[in-house]
Amino acid sequence: MLRDTGYKPGEDRFMKIAIASGKGGTGKTTLSVNIAQALDSPVVLLDCDVEEPNSRLFLDPKLIGEEVVNTLIPKVDPDKCNGCGACGRFCQFNAIVTFGTKPLVFSEMCHGCGGCARLCPQGAITEVENRIGLISEFSSGNIRLFQGCIDVGVAMAPPLIRALKQKIPEDGLVILDAPPGTTCPVVATLGEVDYVVLVTEPTPFGLNDLTLAVDMVRELGLPFGVIVNRVGVGDDRVQRYCERENISVLLEIPNDRAVAEAYSRGESIVESVPGYKELFAGIMDSIMADYKGGHK
Amino acid sequence: MKELVVISGKGGTGKTSVTASFAVLAESAIVADCDVDAADLHLVLEPEEVKREEFYSGKLASIDNDACSGCGLCAEYCRFEAIKETPQGRYVIDPNNCEGCGVCVQFCPSQAIRFENRLCGEWMLSKTRRGDMAHAKLGVAAENSGKLVSTVRKNAQKLATENGVSLIIIDGPPGIGCPVIASLTGASKVLVVTEPTVSGAHDMKRVLKLARHFEISAAVCVNKWDLNADMTAAIEQTAQELGATLAGRVRYDTSVTKAQIQRKAVVETESPAAEDIRILWKNIVADI
Numbered sequence: 137m138l139r140d141t142g143y144k145p146g147e148d149r150f151m152k153i154a155i156a157s158g159k160g161g162t163g164k165t166t167l168s169v170n171i172a173q174a175l176d177s178p179v180v181l182l183d184c185d186v187e188e189p190n191s192r193l194f195l196d197p198k199l200i201g202e203e204v205v206n207t208l209i210p211k212v213d214p215d216k217c218n219g220c221g222a223c224g225r226f227c228q229f230n231a232i233v234t235f236g237t238k239p240l241v242f243s244e245m246c247h248g249c250g251g252c253a254r255l256c257p258q259g260a261i262t263e264v265e266n267r268i269g270l271i272s273e274f275s276s277g278n279i280r281l282f283q284g285c286i287d288v289g290v291a292m293a294p295p296l297i298r299a300l301k302q303k304i305p306e307d308g309l310v311i312l313d314a315p316p317g318t319t320c321p322v323v324a325t326l327g328e329v330d331y332v333v334l335v336t337e338p339t340p341f342g343l344n345d346l347t348l349a350v351d352m353v354r355e356l357g358l359p360f361g362v363i364v365n366r367v368g369v370g371d372d373r374v375q376r377y378c379e380r381e382n383i384s385v386l387l388e389i390p391n392d393r394a395v396a397e398a399y400s401r402g403e404s405i406v407e408s409v410p411g412y413k414e415l416f417a418g419i420m421d422s423i424m425a426d427y428k429g430g431h432k
Numbered sequence: 433m434k435e436l437v438v439i440s441g442k443g444g445t446g447k448t449s450v451t452a453s454f455a456v457l458a459e460s461a462i463v464a465d466c467d468v469d470a471a472d473l474h475l476v477l478e479p480e481e482v483k484r485e486e487f488y489s490g491k492l493a494s495i496d497n498d499a500c501s502g503c504g505l506c507a508e509y510c511r512f513e514a515i516k517e518t519p520q521g522r523y524v525i526d527p528n529n530c531e532g533c534g535v536c537v538q539f540c541p542s543q544a545i546r547f548e549n550r551l552c553g554e555w556m557l558s559k560t561r562r563g564d565m566a567h568a569k570l571g572v573a574a575e576n577s578g579k580l581v582s583t584v585r586k587n588a589q590k591l592a593t594e595n596g597v598s599l600i601i602i603d604g605p606p607g608i609g610c611p612v613i614a615s616l617t618g619a620s621k622v623l624v625v626t627e628p629t630v631s632g633a634h635d636m637k638r639v640l641k642l643a644r645h646f647e648i649s650a651a652v653c654v655n656k657w658d659l660n661a662d663m664t665a666a667i668e669q670t671a672q673e674l675g676a677t678l679a680g681r682v683r684y685d686t687s688v689t690k691a692q693i694q695r696k697a698v699v700e701t702e703s704p705a706a707e708d709i710r711i712l713w714k715n716i717v718a719d720i
Contacts, residue, residue, distance in 0.1 A: 160443005190630075
């Protein structure tokens with residue numbers, strides 16, 4: 137069942153909104169999924185938390201297709217290699233190492249820069265595909281979901297996130313469910329988005345991690361607003377911080393055991409808890425108002 | 433020397449609250465906060481810094497505008513979308529995307545690209561009311577969190593050796609990627625703190641597979657277990673199927689957040705959750 141939220145994608149031809157947070161477990165996925173479900177128009181949802189993608193669990197969507205994502209790693213032709221060691225001296229990541237002999241490749245350390253293959257004087261290095269994960273496309277009502285999922289044991293998420301972001305269409309509304317934290321996977325997710333929603337909790341941990349996330353989005357020069365989730369569990373330190381820092385609080389979501397229980401079962405909040413569809417539908421208006429008001 | 437790593441896969445399941453309580457319950461232990469990009473343990477343990485050092489790791493490329501001929505080869509070769517053309521027909525490196533591989537430096541025909549050590553954050557050694565602590569702060573939007581995690585672990589190991597302490601308790605990051613791998617490789621035991629939700633169940637599976645991949649024995653604790661008792665039972669069964677032991681359950685208890693606000697570990701207050709964590713600790717100690 138689709139609802140009219142008053143948000144018309146035609147007004148803003150193209151809008152990419154990332155839902156992020158420093159602290160994990162503050163409600164990024166819940167917000168991403170429920171904002172998307174509360175819309176009356178087509179929306180693309182990108183699950184960029186490729187280490188632990190969860191959006192799919194709340195949508196029960198239909199699988200459309202899957203695509204393996206590879207990075208390129210070096211492969212040494214032992215017949216051509218003369219053991220000069222130039223590759224090992226060049227590699228910043230110790231992913232190709234020479235002990236005065238033919239080089240050894242450590243694929244899990246390799247960033248896939250291609251430098252060793254490019255510089256090998258003997259032309260002994262080619263690049264071969266090395267699987268790091270999977271992108272799956274799903275469909276559920278008005279939502280097209282693209283999920284990135286990194287293989288267990290693979291350390292580097294950014295190449296998979298960059299591949300996932302290639303799925304962003306030319307037009308329309310895109311919501312990106314970001315990973316927690318403030319480091320490279322988040323930075324890879326936030327590149328070239330139009331607006332960031334930072335979700336936090338009104339607790340000391342929530343505030344500490346929010347300040348780190350705010351430093352990050354300011355460093356990246358992105359417009360952003362804050363949603364305070366589970367209001368009532370802690371105190372008002374997050375709201376006071378936002379007021380002091382002149383940060384827009386887009387929404388305060390009350391702490392509600394009914395929401396926690398629906399989430400626990402993998403249910404959509406807008407569909408299973410009375411009163412919440414209006415709340416989530418209003419978020420898009422708050423985002424648009426803040427985006428237009430403060431940042432254009 | 434034993435290293436116990438508290439991780440979760442999913443964020444926000446209670447890793448730090450559990451770790452802080454363990455630090456208080458342990459007779460003698462070094463505590464290491466390896467969640468270097470969203471560290472919170474210091475908010476409870478209130479460390480007094482003894483030492484602080486800048487952490488340099490990897491390299492960062494930057495283009496000398498005067499020497500740049502504008503040929504664009506760097507942007508063509510860069511695989512990380514880190515080099516952009518300016519309106520003046522020159523090129524500029526976005527430090528947020530630069531991975532420090534050195535390809536642009538190597539191949540620039542004008543040798544116009546500098547390659548400098550990169551400041552990624554800082555690490556600290558501290559005293560707390562419950563023993564010594566190794567921790568760190570990653571720079572804003574910085575790279576190399578895995579290397580900083582490794583540094584924090586080495587610092588903790590050094591503190592343990594110097595003080596004759598035989599246990600290190602590590603507060604790990606969420607996820608299963610590079611900082612998590614750096615937190616758990618070679619550790620004695622992993623404790624996965626999860627919650628009875630579909631996300632908690634899903635993420636626990638992946639993090640247990642990671643522990644198994646690195647051949648580290650794992651135990652599981654379901655936090656807020658009474659929010660969904662059926663889900664808790666299902667999670668515990670899955671955990672055992674994946675080779676983990678069950679270390680305990682912690683009730684949903686609003687005093688956990690209250691303790692955090694008072695800058696106390698949960699076990700420093702009297703509450704049902706504190707009782708549960710004491711039992712959890714006993715089981716872990718017996719098993720490590």
